[in-house]
Amino acid sequence: MNEGQAAAPLPDRLSVDPTSPHHVAAVFEHEIGIRLNGKERFDVEEYCLSEGWVKVPVGRTVDRKGRPLTIKLKGRVEAFYR
Numbered sequence: 913m914n915e916g917q918a919a920a921p922l923p924d925r926l927s928v929d930p931t932s933p934h935h936v937a938a939v940f941e942h943e944i945g946i947r948l949n950g951k952e953r954f955d956v957e958e959y960c961l962s963e964g965w966v967k968v969p970v971g972r973t974v975d976r977k978g979r980p981l982t983i984k985l986k987g988r989v990e991a992f993y994r
Contacts, residue, residue: 922991927958929979934958943994949987957982961989 920938927934946956948966957980958967966989969980 919993922961922993924962925958925960926991929957932958945992945994947988947990947992948985959989959991961991964989 919942920936922939922944923934923936925934926936926939926944928940929935930937946953946959946966948956953966953968955968956966957969959965965984965986967982967984969982973981975981
């Protein structure tokens with residue numbers, strides 16, 4: 913992260929899908945890391961800190977609109993800038 917640029921605070925809920933109401937483009941200007949139960953995940957599609965869940969894709973399976981099918985994993989979620 914550059915010292916000259918201040919990063920936007922991470923929201924409680926965030927999605928990588930641009931059509932989602934939980935997508936915040938300003939946050940994606942920097943790399944984001946997600947930890948679930950202390951282990952870093954690199955395949956997170958959406959997360960919610962207050963409810964303690966992340967959505968991750970199920971293999972290569974996609975729905976009829978071409979978006980990946982996801983499952984919800986629950987636990988202690990931490991979001992941070994790298």
